[in-house]
Amino acid sequence: AQTVTQSQPEMSVQEAETVTLSCTYDTSESDYYLFWYKQPPSRQMILVIRQEAYKQQNATENRFSVNFQKAAKSFSLKISDSQLGDAAMYFCAYRSARGQGGSEKLVFGKGTKLTVNP
């Protein structure tokens, strides 16, 4: 079974600075998706960024980028120019790719609480 580990329960960053959230995962599959979701307090979970395992290029979405190291099974999220609105729980998640015979469920880590200081 796949597992996702987020080793940083809490992180803090100064407004306008850069922060990196860590995520490692364990799988025997060769093709899969990795995601970072953001969950603000009392609000719904929203997708921040997605990475397909077959793509070598790291995904980027505006101020958010990932460092995907497939061999090391590592998938970190970098937030540049942090804003107060970035404060939230961040969850790393894994899903098997279609055709692998694996489940379509998302497997989540325990999350990292990000605080942004003004």
Add this chain to the structure above:
Amino acid sequence: DTGVSQDPRHKITKRGQNVTFRCDPISEHNRLYWYRQTLGQGPEFLTYFQNEAQLEKSRLLSDRFSAERPKGSFSTLEIQRTEQGDSAMYLCASSRTTAEAFFGQGTRLTVV
């Protein structure tokens, strides 16, 4: 279309009572998922539908839990004989493909 809708947002029930939650997915999303999230944890998968077919159920889903998705549209999650350990946030998500899933705001269940 404003996204995935869940009802109710909050539910307080006495131990032993039955509760039912509803999820309305984004239109044309054929995949629908239920997750449970307890405080300080990431969401845990409960069950998954593709159209009206329930394709996967977690071992977390005891016999007291049942989910349906009649006609492949909205879905309901029922918990019978609730226990205090059922207190959690119940999240629904939908997707059109195997790519990203879109989540609702969740139903927070408190069993007293």
